[in-house]
Each structure stands twice: as C-alpha cells, then as structure tokens.
Amino acid sequence: MSVSAWLEQLHDHGYRLTGARRAVVETVEKSTRALTPIEVYDMARKKYRAIGLVTVYRTLEKLEELHLIQRVHQPMGCQAFIAAGVGHQHLLLCQNCGQAAFFDGDDLDALTKAIEKKTGYQINEHWLQLFGLCADCRA
Amino acid sequence: MSVSAWLEQLHDHGYRLTGARRAVVETVEKSTRALTPIEVYDMARKKYRAIGLVTVYRTLEKLEELHLIQRVHQPMGCQAFIAAGVGHQHLLLCQNCGQAAFFDGDDLDALTKAIEKKTGYQINEHWLQLFGLCADCRA
DNA sequence: TTATTATTGAAAACCATTTTCAATAAGTAT
C-alpha cells in the first residue's frame, strides 16, 4: 500500500481529503512501528502544524474502519496502531525498538483440531504474536 | 489452586488477610471467565458489602504481581483478569459467553525457526489465543 | 490487651478518550 492508495480509499468512501488527514496518513503509513495517538499527533504536527489531537483520534478511527490500520496489543498497552497486514498475517515485534514485521505461514490446523476434540469448543479464530529482537537490536 | 492457597500466598508475601481481600480472591479464583475490575467489584460486594472499588484495583494489582491472575486481551478490551494458567499454557475463549479454558501442547518451534531465518529476528516469546464457541454455546 | 502500621473507603486528582459547538474549508454546482 501507499499514501496515495490510502487517500484514495478515504476519498472513495466519501471522506474529504484534508491537510490534517494527509498528515496522519503519511505518518502512520510510513511507520515501521506501532504508534499511539499521541505519538501520531506529535509526528503529524511536524507536517501540519495546526492539527488537533482530536482529529488524530477521529482519523485513526476511520482508518481502522477501512482496515488500513490495526490495533497492536502489547504487554505495556493496547492503544497503538500500525498499517494493517494483508490476508492472514501475524505480527512480530522487536522488544527493544518496537520495529514490527508481518509474517504468514502459520499452520495451526493440527493444534486447533486437537484442542477442539479435547475441549469441545468450536474454534473460529486465533491470535498469534511473536516478540523478540530485530536484526539491528541483536547486534 | 484454591482460595486458601491464594490467601496463603498473600500472607507469605507479607500482606494482611482482610475481608475485602478474601472477597476479591473468592470472586476471581472461582470465575471461569475473565472479569473486569467493575465486575469483580459488583460480585465481591455480595460477599463483603463495604468493599470499595479502589480496594478491588489494589488487590488485583497484588494478585497479578504474585502471578495468581493474568490480564486477558480481547478485541473488545484488555482490562479483564482471570486466574493464571500454570506453566506454558494459552487461553481459549468463548466468543459468546466468555468462558475460558487453558490449553498447552502448542509447538511453534518449526514456525519460529523459519521466521527467525527469514526475518533476522531472535524470537523470545509468543502470544497465542484461540477464540470460538464453548460446548454449551455451540448447542 | 496494647501498640504498630498496613489497609481501608471516600473524595479528589489524573489522564486518555469522546462529545459539543461554532468556525472553517473541501467538494460541487453555478
């Protein structure tokens, strides 16, 4: 995805393209780590001085509705957002710098079948997230 | 674990055993679903009328410190707590009634090795959580 | 029983998020 693709999505859904929204989109789309609303605010303010925190909240809300971003759950808090992965992907987070990477290829079929048999549950979804150190932070 | 084992743990760590704490412990230890502070408050109040919400927060804090309870992350919020699993266990949650079950036996070694090779990350931890319908809610 | 001090509940403070509202500016029609 790209900044222009996000703006197009917003436009196609009847939302107007404003300076504030461009600043938020450019900030979040380019970030490789999850950002909290305040972090987005501070960064977006450098691109569009007059933006208000309220508008950041409102824009993040819309981006989440359009599935362009997703909330990231971490031990320290669950208020951060990152550009959404495509299809069935999971997050891998660096515990030191916060750098995020998506991965796919998890096959939990055998596990879920076994759990279904053992517990009687019907399993519909799973959340998987890996934590570690990115290449840079290992060094 | 049992209520008395939790109380013993609290006592062994220098905490006094009070009516308010007993009420919180009895509530959380017996619950099969994750409870938010307010829910614990409402339930504990039936056992100990005079308890304050503040004491619920403070007691949950201590129980988490002692690893007797753990925070449960869900799409709708991450403020709920449940009796902690033992060893390497993950949660399976009913999307309808909230019923929780622990399971173990997940083997992600092959997956993490592959991801490590592909991404250059060193993987230290993983979060895995399953969602579905419990036996009762399927019917 | 008495003394010590952790614990308590109520009220106030705090902080992230949401709502309200009048002014502004994006998109559309003229």
Next chain:
DNA sequence: ATACTTATTGAAAATGGTTTTCAATAATAA
C-alpha cells in the same frame, strides 16, 4: 472563478476508568 452546501476542524468541556491522597480502621505482633 464564485457561491453554496455541509463534512471537517480545533478548542473547550465532558466523560469514564484508574490512581493518589488522607484520615480512620483493623490485622498482626509484642
């Protein structure tokens, strides 16, 4: 270009969950 409609904006106020403050209370040790 120009005017018009109305979504969007930022500031301020409101909200709601969580934390802090503080004097009174009650659990434990002496």
